[in-house]
Amino acid sequence: MSNKDFVLSVEGLTVSFDGFKAVDDLSFYVEEGEIRVIIGPNGAGKTTVLDLICGRTKSTEGSIKFRGKDLSKMTEHEIVHAGVGRKFQNPSVYEDLTVFENFELSFPRGRSVFGALGFQRDAEVLKAIEETAEMVFLQEHLGMQADLLSHGQKQWLEIGMLLIQQPSLLMLDEPVAGMSVAERKKTAELLLKITKDRSVIVIEHDMNFVADIADRVTVLHQGKVLSEGSMDHVQKDPKVIEVYLGH
Amino acid sequence: MSNYSKQKFLSPAELGGFIVLAILLFVVLPLSVDDFRLNLIGKYLSYSFVAMGLVLCWGYGGILSLGQGVFFGIGGYCMAMFLKLEASSVENTAIQSTPGIPDFMDWNQLTELPWFWEPFNSLGLSLIAVILVPGLFAFLIGLAMFKRRVGGVYFAIITQAVAAILTILIVGSQGMTGGINGITDLRTLLGWDIRTDEAKVILYFVCVTFVFICLFLCQFVLRSKLGRLLVAVRDTEERVRFSGYNVDNFKIFIFTFAAMLSAIGGALFTLQVGFMSPSFVGIVPSIEMVIFCAVGGRLSLLGAVYGALAVNFAKTTLSEAIPELWLFALGGMFIAVVSIFPNGLMGLYNTYISAPVNRFYHAAVRFINKDKPVETLSEPLSEPESESTLGAK
Ligand SMILES: Nc1ncnc2c1ncn2[C@@H]1O[C@H](COP(=O)(O)OP(=O)(O)O)[C@@H](O)[C@H]1O
Ligand SMILES: [Mg+2]
Numbered sequence: 126m127s128n129k130d131f132v133l134s135v136e137g138l139t140v141s142f143d144g145f146k147a148v149d150d151l152s153f154y155v156e157e158g159e160i161r162v163i164i165g166p167n168g169a170g171k172t173t174v175l176d177l178i179c180g181r182t183k184s185t186e187g188s189i190k191f192r193g194k195d196l197s198k199m200t201e202h203e204i205v206h207a208g209v210g211r212k213f214q215n216p217s218v219y220e221d222l223t224v225f226e227n228f229e230l231s232f233p234r235g236r237s238v239f240g241a242l243g244f245q246r247d248a249e250v251l252k253a254i255e256e257t258a259e260m261v262f263l264q265e266h267l268g269m270q271a272d273l274l275s276h277g278q279k280q281w282l283e284i285g286m287l288l289i290q291q292p293s294l295l296m297l298d299e300p301v302a303g304m305s306v307a308e309r310k311k312t313a314e315l316l317l318k319i320t321k322d323r324s325v326i327v328i329e330h331d332m333n334f335v336a337d338i339a340d341r342v343t344v345l346h347q348g349k350v351l352s353e354g355s356m357d358h359v360q361k362d363p364k365v366i367e368v369y370l371g372h
Numbered sequence: 373m374s375n376y377s378k379q380k381f382l383s384p385a386e387l388g389g390f391i392v393l394a395i396l397l398f399v400v401l402p403l404s405v406d407d408f409r410l411n412l413i414g415k416y417l418s419y420s421f422v423a424m425g426l427v428l429c430w431g432y433g434g435i436l437s438l439g440q441g442v443f444f445g446i447g448g449y450c451m452a453m454f455l456k457l458e459a460s461s462v463e464n465t466a467i468q469s470t471p472g473i474p475d476f477m478d479w480n481q482l483t484e485l486p487w488f489w490e491p492f493n494s495l496g497l498s499l500i501a502v503i504l505v506p507g508l509f510a511f512l513i514g515l516a517m518f519k520r521r522v523g524g525v526y527f528a529i530i531t532q533a534v535a536a537i538l539t540i541l542i543v544g545s546q547g548m549t550g551g552i553n554g555i556t557d558l559r560t561l562l563g564w565d566i567r568t569d570e571a572k573v574i575l576y577f578v579c580v581t582f583v584f585i586c587l588f589l590c591q592f593v594l595r596s597k598l599g600r601l602l603v604a605v606r607d608t609e610e611r612v613r614f615s616g617y618n619v620d621n622f623k624i625f626i627f628t629f630a631a632m633l634s635a636i637g638g639a640l641f642t643l644q645v646g647f648m649s650p651s652f653v654g655i656v657p658s659i660e661m662v663i664f665c666a667v668g669g670r671l672s673l674l675g676a677v678y679g680a681l682a683v684n685f686a687k688t689t690l691s692e693a694i695p696e697l698w699l700f701a702l703g704g705m706f707i708a709v710v711s712i713f714p715n716g717l718m719g720l721y722n723t724y725i726s727a728p729v730n731r732f733y734h735a736a737v738r739f740i741n742k743d744k745p746v747e748t749l750s751e752p753l754s755e756p757e758s759e760s761t762l763g764a765k
Contacts, residue, residue: 217611230600
């Protein structure tokens with residue numbers, strides 16, 4: 126199979142924590158512009174897969190090719206610069222800073238030490254921040270300290286922090302977890318809007334939400350792919366029903 | 373343009389704080405104390421540079437160094453080496469078996485100036501060395517530690533070990549460093565006698581001027597995006613990496629910057645006190661320096677100055693009266709700062725004086741303007757900053 130049609134090719138990926146293989150000889154491919162949803166029971170290794178792609182965990186074996194670059198040999202910030210953005214399972218924002226400052230730090234300029242010292246809040250920065258804030262429903266909260274936001278708003282803030290980086294591959298770990306029904310709806314719309322011009326990997330448990338957004342679904346179980354295909358396909362797969370959807 | 377994106381170099385409250393400090397140091401103290409006490413205050417102030425560095429590195433960046441005495445000491449030694457060479461002219465040292473080298477070298481049977489002393493014949497090179505040698509040393513320590521992701525308590529312990537090792541090295545190579553006694557009997561700077569009362573007053577003002585230069589430099593760093601990144605690194609280091617920053621470089625930078633500040637303090641200390649010795653390098657002085665910063669308030673630059681003044685004043689007073697008590701007092705202060713007022717004197721000031729005064733001011737403005745349209749009231753006097761928004765958790 127040629128790598129060039131895929132934005133991300135994961136092949137033979139394995140990571141072992143003291144002998145326990147959280148991800149075991151995993152291969153999957155994500156196309157340009159695709160929304161891929163990864164589902165699977167708790168402990169299946171979903172978060173670990175994202176950790177491996179974004180450089181937080183180093184793989185034991187295998188390769189992760191992103192647009193021809195081998196991510197498994199790069200550091201976290203190099204992977205970000207290459208165009209991979211990642212949202213954590215627990216909202217991870219800068220709680221002591223304002224919403225505005227959270228966006229400001231995420232804006233992809235002035236990332237070196239002296240770049241940061243000389244960074245100016247010019248019109249380009251302000252425009253990007255205001256647009257992003259509006260997109261993630263936080264335009265009224267720019268001056269607010271981030272730890273005063275609700276759980277759902279923090280999730281949005283973190284999504285906004287990724288968007289302002291303009292990543293070409295966006296990875297979201299349980300983006301609607303802990304959200305109210307109304308917030309889920311808004312988030313689903315948001316995701317459909319922001320996934321237009323980029324590829325996305327989403328981890329999610331909420332099957333209605335998955336059905337709404339997924340192009341293709343990968344089911345993980347014990348660090349391996351159990352099934353892969355359209356939502357319809359995996360929902361009918363007897364193996365999937367047995368280990369995951371059945372209960 | 374909306375409020376949230378506006379950034380002043382100094383908020384009105386901070387500007388007020390700077391002005392009060394300037395009046396205190398430039399006018400009130402020189403007019404109200406004798407030359408001897410003024411020189412003492414100048415000596416205390418040379419520690420405030422270390423405390424400022426710790427505000428940035430520890431208070432904001434979360435990197436606790438228990439070895440700042442190393443950089444203070446190297447800065448001080450670089451200055452002392454120049455002054456010592458000037459004091460060791462051939463005429464001054466004619467009675468030695470090798471005239472023209474520092475006396476302690478002669479006592480240790482050295483017959484030649486060690487190579488690394490040579491640059492210190494030049495004032496220019498010595499002043500550059502005051503900043504660059506400690507800076508380079510801190511940079512290398514930072515590089516070795518932060519690139520390996522050594523942080524927190526481990527980093528603190530390693531800096532402490534460095535302080536111990538450097539002290540042992542200095543004490544052990546008596547012939548080249550003056551050993552336990554340090555470098556003493558410093559006399560003139562380019563022929564200008566630094567031991568006179570008049571010189572000491574001038575040096576005090578030089579020191580205060582540098583205090584303000586460094587305060588402004590630090591304020592610039594804190595006001596830049598780098599200042600906000602430091603807070604972000606302190607609280608959620610990993611997230612900062614995934615915002616695309618090479619966090620290690622930022623840590624190396626701020627640690628090096630703090631070291632250079634300490635070194636400036638060390639050089640000013642040597643000039644004002646007239647000697648430098650390993651007793652300002654080791655573990656105990658390094659821990660004292662952290663306490664200056666903690667007592668002043670680790671999130672406040674001005675607090676660094678007040679902390680250095682207050683703790684050193686207490687030390688002098690107590691050591692004159694009951695010398696044995698000082699270490700207990702130091703321990704007590706440390707416990708108090710950690711458990712009762714974690715943001716130090718400036719934290720207390722913000723909570724009990726600044727905030728109520730602000731509230732009173734706003735209430736008064738509201739009262740006076742109660743007939744006027746509401747818009748004129750919307751601009752707040754100042755945001756009661758660090759204490760509430762950046763407080764360490
Ligand atoms: N750093 C780690 N060290 C040891 N075990 C880990 C580590 N990270 C994850 N694991 C283990 O790997 C398995 C997969 O975890 P995770 O990827 O978080 O699952 P999921 O996100 O699918 O619920 C779990 O059993 C977890 O305990
Ligand atoms: Mg998970």
